[in-house]
Structure formats: C-alpha cells, structure tokens
Amino acid sequence: MANLRKWLFSGLLVLVPLIITLWVLDWVVSTLDQTLRILPGAWQPDQLFGFHVPGLGVIFALVVVLSIGALASNIIGHQLVNWWHALLHRIPVVRSIYSGVKQVSDTLFSEKGNAFRKALLVQWPQEGMWTIAFLTGTPQGEVLQQLRTKPVSAADEDFVSVYVPTTPNPTGGYFVMVRARDCVELQMSVDEALTYIVSMGVIVPGGPKNPNLKATASATA
Template structure:
C-alpha cells in the first residue's frame, strides 16, 4: 500500500501541472477565438479552411494590438486618442468607469508604470499574522493631507488568485521590504507558500566560496 500511495502521488505531481497548464492555455485560446466574430463571414478561417483551427483568434488579437499601438504611437494617433478620451469624459456614468479603468491600465501596462514596485512583508489581517504584499505607490491629495505620518499604498493579494485582494494604506515603518523579485513573490502567493522564493543569503554564500 505504501508503494501504491507513493506511485499515486508521484503520478499526480507529474500529470497535474501539465493538465492545468493545458486547460489554462485552451481556455485562453478559446476566449481569444471569440474575436474572430468581428471578421466578415466570408473571411472566417473555419469557412476558408473547412475545419476549425484553434489559435487564429489569438493571432488576430495580437495583430489588432500591434496595429492600434503603431497608430497610437505617432502624432496623429495620439491626438485621436486624446480626442476620444475627451469625448468619453463628457458622458455621465461612462466617464467614471472609463477613467478608473484607464488609470489602472496606464499604471499596469505603460512603460513608465510603477505598479507593484516592491514586495513587502506586512501584518495582515491582524497584528502577529504576516503576509506578502506589494507597495503600489504613495497616497496623495486629500488622503495624504489627512495622514500625518509617512504612509504607502499597499496591495494585499488573496491566495491562490492574486487578482483579488485588499488595498490598504500602511505606515512605511510597518512594511518590511523584501529582496525577492515581484515574480518570485507572486509565485509564492499563488502556490500558497509551497514554492518558496530563493534565499538571497544562500546566493551570497555561493558567490563567496566561488573562486
């Protein structure tokens, strides 16, 4: 029985990562294939080829992103984007949603964006309980005027889905900055602590003994 149990868990360790990866890729490609609906029926790949080939939606999405990015990078494209932003900002309700989403996307995707600056260790949700979080910025405006001490904006992600979480303002002195990279911290969170980040002290020890 011990051998059977060992074989079972070994099989799970080998198969589960591949199955989950294939499932996520299939879901992602299937979602992007929906973009093919914008093409005329005569241009549909399934109609032209006579059978379905997954992945054409991903290629179409990538092409659209590249074309829009190229057009928006020149002077005329930037002016057109500014005109569109100004138009949307005059529409009630829509402008509040659009402005919020645009601010988040500008922070996450722009080359000068600074989302998830530093991985930190904070006490959450109560004193004595620690978790890994990310510094996303500093409070400003009315919030900064109310907070007398030096505070930072902190995002505390949930596990194993880091896209959900909590936004809190904490004293900088209450945040312990970590040397681990943002990618390593995210892996640590998603794996629920199973995939531990590398020990920086171990790396320094290896470099010290290397001639």
C-alpha cells in the same frame, strides 16, 4: 497501501499542474479566437480554409493590439485617442466606468509606473504577523493628509499603498495603506513572490534575500 498512496500523490503532482496549465491555455486560445468574429464572413479563417485552425485568434489579437499601439504612438493617432477619451468622458454612465478603468490600466501598464513591480513584506492582518504584498503607489491628497494627522503618525511620515493578495488565488485581496518604514522591500521578483503566494509558502524562491528581513523579524520577536 503505503506504496499505492505514494504512487497516487506522485501521479497527482505530475498531472495536476499539467492539466491546469493546458486548461488555462485552452481557455486563453479559445477566448482570443472569438476576436475573429469581427471579420467579415468571407474573411473568416474557417470559411477560407474550410476547417478551424486554433490559435489564429491569438495572432490576430496581437496584430490588432500592435497596430493600435503603433497608431496611438504618432501625432495623428494621439489626437484621435484624445478625441475618443473626451467623447467617452461626456457619456454619463460610461464616463465613471471608463475613467476608473483607464486610471488602473495607466498605472499597471505605464512604463513609468511602479505598480506591482516591487514585492514587500508587511505586517498583516495585525502587528507581528507578516505577509507578502505588492506596491501599488502612494496615497495622495486628502487621504494622505488624514493619515498624517493621526496621533500615531508624524506630520511628514511617508506612506505607501499596497495590495495584499489572498492565497492560493491572488486575484482577490485587500488594498491597504501602511507606513513606509513598516515595510521590508524584498529582492525577489514579482513572479517569484506570486509563486510563493500561490503555493502557500511551499515553493520558496531561494529563501530570504533581504538582509534586513532577519533583523526586522528578530526585532519584532
């Protein structure tokens, strides 16, 4: 029985990651293949070739994204994009949804943005308990003013906005604002930090690389 249990878990360790990876890839490919439906019926690959070729939607979607990006990068395309944005901002319901989504996408995909490009160690959900979070920006405006007027905060104290993901599903989490001095910047990449979170601490990316981490942990012990 001990050997059977050992073989069962060994088999699961090999098959489960492979099956999940193949399932995710199949979902991505099948979803992107739906983009081919925007083509006229006579241009559908299934009609042209007489059979279904999986993965053509991925190539088609990539070409569309690259084409739109190239168009938006020149002067004429930039003017068209601005006109499109102005039009959407005049539609009552669409305006609130589109503006919020655009601000998030500009933060995440902008080359100048720092969102989700740094992994931090923060105390969460209470002092003395540590978890990994991702830097999303800095508080601004009224929020920053209110934070600096709290009795426990200095008038010129710096704060950062972070996203604390849940495990093993990092797509859910919490948005919190913490003092910059209470955060420890990690040298691990965002991908390594996500792997560490998804594995619930089982897969450690080379151990702690930040020399301040051990000192901070010792100071709070």
